[in-house]
Amino acid sequence: MTKGRLEAFSDGVLAIIITIMVLELKVPEGSSWISLKPLIPKFLAYIFSFIYVGIYWNNHHHLFQTVKKVNGGILWANLHLLFWLSMMPIATEWIGTTGFAENPVATYGIVLVLCAIAYSILENVIIRCEGENSKLKEAIHSKNKENISIIFYILGIATSFFYPYIAIGFYYIVALIWLIPDRRIEKSLKDN
Amino acid sequence: MTKGRLEAFSDGVLAIIITIMVLELKVPEGSSWISLKPLIPKFLAYIFSFIYVGIYWNNHHHLFQTVKKVNGGILWANLHLLFWLSMMPIATEWIGTTGFAENPVATYGIVLVLCAIAYSILENVIIRCEGENSKLKEAIHSKNKENISIIFYILGIATSFFYPYIAIGFYYIVALIWLIPDRRIEKSLKDN
Amino acid sequence: MTKGRLEAFSDGVLAIIITIMVLELKVPEGSSWISLKPLIPKFLAYIFSFIYVGIYWNNHHHLFQTVKKVNGGILWANLHLLFWLSMMPIATEWIGTTGFAENPVATYGIVLVLCAIAYSILENVIIRCEGENSKLKEAIHSKNKENISIIFYILGIATSFFYPYIAIGFYYIVALIWLIPDRRIEKSLKDN
Amino acid sequence: MTKGRLEAFSDGVLAIIITIMVLELKVPEGSSWISLKPLIPKFLAYIFSFIYVGIYWNNHHHLFQTVKKVNGGILWANLHLLFWLSMMPIATEWIGTTGFAENPVATYGIVLVLCAIAYSILENVIIRCEGENSKLKEAIHSKNKENISIIFYILGIATSFFYPYIAIGFYYIVALIWLIPDRRIEKSLKDN
Numbered sequence: 001m002t003k004g005r006l007e008a009f010s011d012g013v014l015a016i017i018i019t020i021m022v023l024e025l026k027v028p029e030g031s032s033w034i035s036l037k038p039l040i041p042k043f044l045a046y047i048f049s050f051i052y053v054g055i056y057w058n059n060h061h062h063l064f065q066t067v068k069k070v071n072g073g074i075l076w077a078n079l080h081l082l083f084w085l086s087m088m089p090i091a092t093e094w095i096g097t098t099g100f101a102e103n104p105v106a107t108y109g110i111v112l113v114l115c116a117i118a119y120s121i122l123e124n125v126i127i128r129c130e131g132e133n134s135k136l137k138e139a140i141h142s143k144n145k146e147n148i149s150i151i152f153y154i155l156g157i158a159t160s161f162f163y164p165y166i167a168i169g170f171y172y173i174v175a176l177i178w179l180i181p182d183r184r185i186e187k188s189l190k191d192n
Numbered sequence: 193m194t195k196g197r198l199e200a201f202s203d204g205v206l207a208i209i210i211t212i213m214v215l216e217l218k219v220p221e222g223s224s225w226i227s228l229k230p231l232i233p234k235f236l237a238y239i240f241s242f243i244y245v246g247i248y249w250n251n252h253h254h255l256f257q258t259v260k261k262v263n264g265g266i267l268w269a270n271l272h273l274l275f276w277l278s279m280m281p282i283a284t285e286w287i288g289t290t291g292f293a294e295n296p297v298a299t300y301g302i303v304l305v306l307c308a309i310a311y312s313i314l315e316n317v318i319i320r321c322e323g324e325n326s327k328l329k330e331a332i333h334s335k336n337k338e339n340i341s342i343i344f345y346i347l348g349i350a351t352s353f354f355y356p357y358i359a360i361g362f363y364y365i366v367a368l369i370w371l372i373p374d375r376r377i378e379k380s381l382k383d384n
Numbered sequence: 385m386t387k388g389r390l391e392a393f394s395d396g397v398l399a400i401i402i403t404i405m406v407l408e409l410k411v412p413e414g415s416s417w418i419s420l421k422p423l424i425p426k427f428l429a430y431i432f433s434f435i436y437v438g439i440y441w442n443n444h445h446h447l448f449q450t451v452k453k454v455n456g457g458i459l460w461a462n463l464h465l466l467f468w469l470s471m472m473p474i475a476t477e478w479i480g481t482t483g484f485a486e487n488p489v490a491t492y493g494i495v496l497v498l499c500a501i502a503y504s505i506l507e508n509v510i511i512r513c514e515g516e517n518s519k520l521k522e523a524i525h526s527k528n529k530e531n532i533s534i535i536f537y538i539l540g541i542a543t544s545f546f547y548p549y550i551a552i553g554f555y556y557i558v559a560l561i562w563l564i565p566d567r568r569i570e571k572s573l574k575d576n
Numbered sequence: 577m578t579k580g581r582l583e584a585f586s587d588g589v590l591a592i593i594i595t596i597m598v599l600e601l602k603v604p605e606g607s608s609w610i611s612l613k614p615l616i617p618k619f620l621a622y623i624f625s626f627i628y629v630g631i632y633w634n635n636h637h638h639l640f641q642t643v644k645k646v647n648g649g650i651l652w653a654n655l656h657l658l659f660w661l662s663m664m665p666i667a668t669e670w671i672g673t674t675g676f677a678e679n680p681v682a683t684y685g686i687v688l689v690l691c692a693i694a695y696s697i698l699e700n701v702i703i704r705c706e707g708e709n710s711k712l713k714e715a716i717h718s719k720n721k722e723n724i725s726i727i728f729y730i731l732g733i734a735t736s737f738f739y740p741y742i743a744i745g746f747y748y749i750v751a752l753i754w755l756i757p758d759r760r761i762e763k764s765l766k767d768n
Binding site: 389390392393396397399400401404407456459460463466467470471473474477478481482485486487488 | 583584587588590591592594595598599601603604606607608609623626630633634637755
């Protein structure tokens with residue numbers, strides 16, 4: 001089986017997830033600048049989630065560069081990742097409407113952890129499918145980046161109940177770590 | 193005519209169907225955990241339908257692996273399938289908002305039956321188009337899986353008027369049967 | 385310039401148009417069968433529009449089979465067609481919520497005429513771009529189907545102010561004429 | 577890395593942005609013609625934004641014709657452009673619901689400027705990635721069109737606080753300048 005449709009379907013779902021979040025930015029009642037004020041936390045939350053979905057799209061793109069063919073396991077591991085990513089819009093909206101309140105920020109962190117775990121599972125399923133000579137396995141010797149991310153997410157979730165803005169800071173650091181697409185894969189692809 | 197655009201269009205529609213269902217998970221008013229409570233049945237219904245649409249996408253993917261070229265009949269049989277699948281979001285929402293009530297669960301079952309029939313029609317139209325040496329015909333000697341599914345759906349619909357949760361159990365069994373993508377097609381493709 | 389992205393973008397827009405219409409089928413308040421009653425006209429309108437957008441997708445698919453390369457004129461003629469097709473969801477909703485009232489049915493007919501004209505313009509722009517040996521020109525000697533459609537639409541619009549259901553009948557006849565994808569193009573492609 | 581998925585993802589996002597704007601055209605309560613009246617400014621705003629997103633899609637299409645391979649920088653510059661384009665629906669809705677009021681028209685202009693800047697950044701990142709022999713650099717000797725556009729946008733924003741309709745006129749002139757897809761790129765592609 002070829003990977004073409006898996007990529008096309010994932011692109012479609014990610015494009016919808018990233019754009020659906022805009023629907024939450026409801027237009028203000030009046031035309032004064034002050035009427036825009038309640039949009040500010042929603043807008044900040046939108047920027048943040050846009051970057052996160054963008055990161056996942058970039059890394060998904062890199063990940064499947066190494067993949068030659070797909071099987072049933074990869075299809076489902078990919079759908080599992082898309083499922084948790086589809087929780088991003090609602091988590092974003094909860095943050096935005098409550099103005100970065102404690103529980104919503106914690107929930108957002110939980111969604112991020114679940115996405116990270118789903119991504120890691122997808123990597124493992126691909127490596128198992130490819131067997132001994134997996135290019136991906138070669139590219140990701142250690143899962144340092146993945147492990148550090150999960151630690152920061154957990155720190156963020158724990159902090160969110162006391163200082164939600166600091167929690168956002170932790171999530172932000174993980175975003176920065178991943179903003180640069182996976183050089184390990186780019187490097188490995190070049191070497192082969 | 194090539195199958196490329198039929199696949200791309202179907203991927204697009206399925207990606208939208210699967211993601212539109214998230215829009216029904218309306219964000220709670222407050223930021224307390226209790227305010228999430230009414231979301232629980234909606235969330236369970238979403239998971240269930242996500243898996244079902246995922247199953248259809250997987251099997252659609254497998255089905256068209258065997259197809260070389262398409263004609264007007266296949267285009268319309270495919271649109272017919274997409275039409276019934278597009279009823280999934282509204283059926284899901286009705287289950288979610290009523291908390292798995294009798295009529296909504298029965299309606300959900302009816303939508304599932306109509307999707308299954310539409311899928312079966314699509315299989316038949318493809319086989320008729322390909323003629324004698326149809327790879328798909330070879331792959332699906334018997335339609336056992338299809339027939340068992342319809343029996344379970346009908347059992348589910350009948351049960352739903354008395355015990356909606358048991359009805360969901362019947363639908364769940366069918367999902368498990370199909371969760372494993374169609375090995376018959378994978379096997380047949382390998383043999384050729 | 386290749387036609388790949390024009391097809392992909394059109395598939396995306398058409399997939400969204402066809403699926404957005406489902407969002408108008410708002411879930412009933414209660415769980416009784418009677419609560420489904422106001423959905424009936426909306427559901428009928430949805431079926432009708434689904435078929436119409438399906439027809440346009442099929443014919444668009446056929447149309448671009450003959451096209452080798454695209455220019456700026458074709459890009460804009462295509463966007464013009466997509467613009468009028470994007471009016472289908474709102475026209476459908478107006479029919480559905482008013483239960484096939486006079487003005488909405490007339491408006492629906494006007495949208496159908498504008499789509500038909502936009503499609504015809506797209507055909508002409510493609511033929512002009514391809515020049516003398518246009519395969520499409522060969523395929524469509526006469527524009528009988530196009531002309532008959534517009535006559536029926538106008539009859540429908542005129543009738544809609546007195547008997548909206550008869551107007552829908554006229555629109556339905558045009559749908560039947562086009563339901564069979566454009567054999568003229570299929571035949572012409574085979575001959576070459 | 578190939579550009580295929582970047583194009584597919586961008587097509588998806590642009591298709592959703594262009595179609596989401598239709599959702600703002602809420603169906604009128606009654607079935608009289610007068611009930612359509614509040615839709616008129618929204619409809620005009622929709623046409624305007626449809627053309628603008630169409631222009632960006634056309635130019636994006638032209639831009640990536642020259643690109644052979646993509647890197648992380650291009651992926652992010654492209655996401656940055658998509659982010660500002662995703663602000664179009666909400667800016668359009670604000671114009672439409674307030675009937676072309678001062679602040680909304682100014683905001684619309686600001687969004688247009690930010691899209692133009694993001695497009696310009698994307699061009700620069702592509703040129704830097706391609707290095708000395710960049711086809712795109714050759715095609716765009718001077719950035720006259722880009723610079724004139726930004727001047728007109730700023731004129732529009734300044735005017736919008738006094739005469740919003742004249743501001744729309746300025747934005748309209750820029751649309752006319754770009755309506756014709758980038759001949760510079762078409763010409764350059766032909767020469768090579």
